[in-house]
Amino acid sequence: MTGILTTTILSFILYFVIAGFFVLKNKKFRMTTLKAVGIVFATLFIIGIIIVYIFMPAITIPTITIANIIIGFVGMVGLYVLTSSQPFTKSSKQFDAITGAIILFAIIAIPGFFVMGIFTLDDTHDSITTEEVDEAKPLDKDATPIVVSPESARNKVQKAMSVVPNTQFYDLGKLQVQKIGEDIVFVAPVEFTGFWRYFRGKETEGYFTISATDVNAQPEFHNSNMRYTNSSYFHHNVTRTVYNAYPDYIQSGEAQIEVDGEGKPWYVQTLYKPIGMTNKPNLEKIHVAMVDPVTGNVKLYRAKEAPRFVDGPISSEMASDENDYFGKYVHGWLNSIFGKKDVKIPNESGTESNVTPIFDENGEMHYFTDMSSPKENIDSALGYTLINARTGELTYFNGDKNNGIMDSKGAREIVNKEFPEKNWTGSMPILYNIDGNPTWVVNVLDPNGLFKHYAYIKAADSDFVVFGDTARSTLDAYRLALAQDPSNVESTEEAALEKRAGTIERVIVTTQDTKQIVQFLLEDDPTIYTVNSGKAPKSIFLQTGDKVELEANMRDNQTAIVETITIDALSQ
Structure with missing residues (x-):
């Protein structure tokens, strides 16, 4: 009860000032005035205790000030009634000093707190520990791409x-x-x-x-x-x-x-x-x-x-508020309403208070949120944030290098439209960098919240979607699809090239979007190598038995993207 009593007593400071004024003002009827003061105080104190107990307002300057204004005004009216005092003098019909002081205090204090709150938005924004990076790190082979959606987990626990x-x-x-x-x-x-x-x-x-x-x-x-x-x-x-x-x-x-x-x-x-x-x-x-x-x-x-x-x-609610301060008030309150320069709006696709908790490779929890433009009818993502759930540090992954990628709402809509007859929906979209390609990973749930599929959606191409039953198998299938897509047959900047040499065991040439893609196996090597004929025109003439030397971006799913290749039989 300590906190409740402390808050209630602090809310009566102005009332005590008013009560003292009334006692001094009514010297001839001091006992009557003291009794009125006691009655009003006891009544308001009991009501105050009940209100504080129910609503638990924090002891802050705005809260206590407003509480004092309300209690002071109500207490003043009560004292006027019980002491038969008049709020107006007979001669001037004007407010007496104490009434005027309370009204003036309220007129100044309440708008004042609102104005100070606006100017403090910059301070709150600046209090965020922020780091900005260009791209997310690619998933490693031990990373779990995504967790089970909370809707699916809740459904099982309820049963x-x-x-x-x-x-x-x-x-x-x-x-x-x-x-x-x-x-x-x-x-x-x-x-x-x-x-x-x-x-x-x-x-x-x-x-x-x-x-x-x-x-x-x-x-x-x-x-x-x-x-x-x-x-x-x-x-x-x-x-x-x-x-x-x-x-x-x-x-x-x-x-x-x-x-x-x-x-x-x-x-x-x-x-x-x-x-x-x-x-x-x-x-x-x-x-x-x-x-x-x-x-x-x-x-x-x-x-x-x-x-x-x-x-x-740090709660998900706190993380959601942090995203708001970070995105909306980058240049202050006025800019968030009118110019909106560099303003970013957090999307509401998260699983907890508009954010989604995920774990990194070090076992630390972060809250994920993608950011979009404040302009209406624009579905592209500007980037996304990860907020460390322990330190509150916000990392902003800038999407400027990947202009045109869809946001989380667009990813969910793709899943929703894929299974209209079953009424399956997308849940918990998270953006990953998979082999240099921004990719939305989405849970597919039935109307009861039960898990059905994973969906891997290329964020820059709404038609590039791979579905699967498990996170690992869907990731492997998605990477293989990327390797076979002519627009993706190239290495990422982050990956180091590895040298390989051997004899061609199997080879196949396919045409995709007017481009020829060559895929082959080397003897005693299970890796599927893929090369774009645009990079190596002579690769379309590969045949079984050719000896080759190459440099490739090796992936963890036994596929590789070839950057350079030398064919012994054709190097003369």
Whole structure:
């Protein structure tokens, strides 16, 4: 209750000033005035406690100032009524000093906070730690291209709810993707379905986990009783528990479950303090509160200093806000409305608060979002952002080198149009750089949220789509299709060329889009080599038994793109 009492008392500062004015003004009726002051204070204090308890406003300068104005005005009216004072003098019919002061204060303060909030947008934008790079790194052979969509995972877990004791008391809570050991999983607590379920059950039974990388995995229930949860009431509610401990911080998003190495769940809540006299966040100083769901103990950490098992100290809601500040206010508030120079708008295709959590090759979680132009009817992506879920650092992958690539909305629409009779839809599009080609990887789900396919879509060519049942097989098929496409038979800048030599065992020449593509095998080498005749005109005369020397970009799926080739029989 400490936070609630502190907030309520701070909201009465102006009222105490007004009460003192009334006591001094009514010297002849001091006892009557004091009694009125007490009655008004007690009434407003009880109402204030209830309001603060329900809405939990943070202790910030704008919040406390507005609360003082409201309570001061209502308190003044109450004192006028109880002391039979008149808000107007009989002679001038003008407001007396205290009434005029409150109105003037409100006229100045409320618009003032709005104006300061506008000017502070630049400070919030500048508080983002930002790095800009030209292109994403290509996927390596050990990278998992994409995780299972949360809709599919939730559907499976919902069907497994019957294993929970007293299952009629509970529903599934917020899914949170995280890494437990070496496995990337979704974690979802069971939550109370309402007040009477909480009143009877007192505590929840535990949480579910389900693989976020294996579409065939089944959910597993973990028994771990929790008294302090998002769905609990009164002082057992996690949001209220955090507020009571740190009422001077603003909470971002809903608290989520993170599981430590021993299988114990913790609720984590992202917090921040505002900049100056506003409620705008300082994104360099984000904190996280960790709540023990058994004891209710709360610990506060800087986000980057949270325990290692916490993969997402920064909530998806906070990451979504960070994208807004980064994209819209690059040149300030005025530019975001009128000129819109360099403005980028985050798309809303993410799985959590318009962002999609993914893991990199180092096991660190990031939030992915693609950015598009503020102009209407333009579906091309300007680039995309990855926000580190621990540090809040934002990396912007500039799409200028790949002008014309579609955005995430366009990728989803391609999938949606592919299976109209089945009503399958695209979910969780993520942009990857595959062998130098920006590629959208999309989950294909049925109307019940069950996984059906992966779709790999070339971002610069809406007709270039490959579907498959598994992430690895679809990636291999997509890479093979790229190798056979004349427009893609060239190496990426990032890859180093390797030298090979041998004797031709098999060879085939095909014509694609008026260009001839030569594919061949070397003896004792399983790699499929592909060369564009435009680069090596003599390659169309290759035949079995020819000895060759070549330089090629070797890929991990036993294919290679040939850059140069020398044919012994034709080199004379």
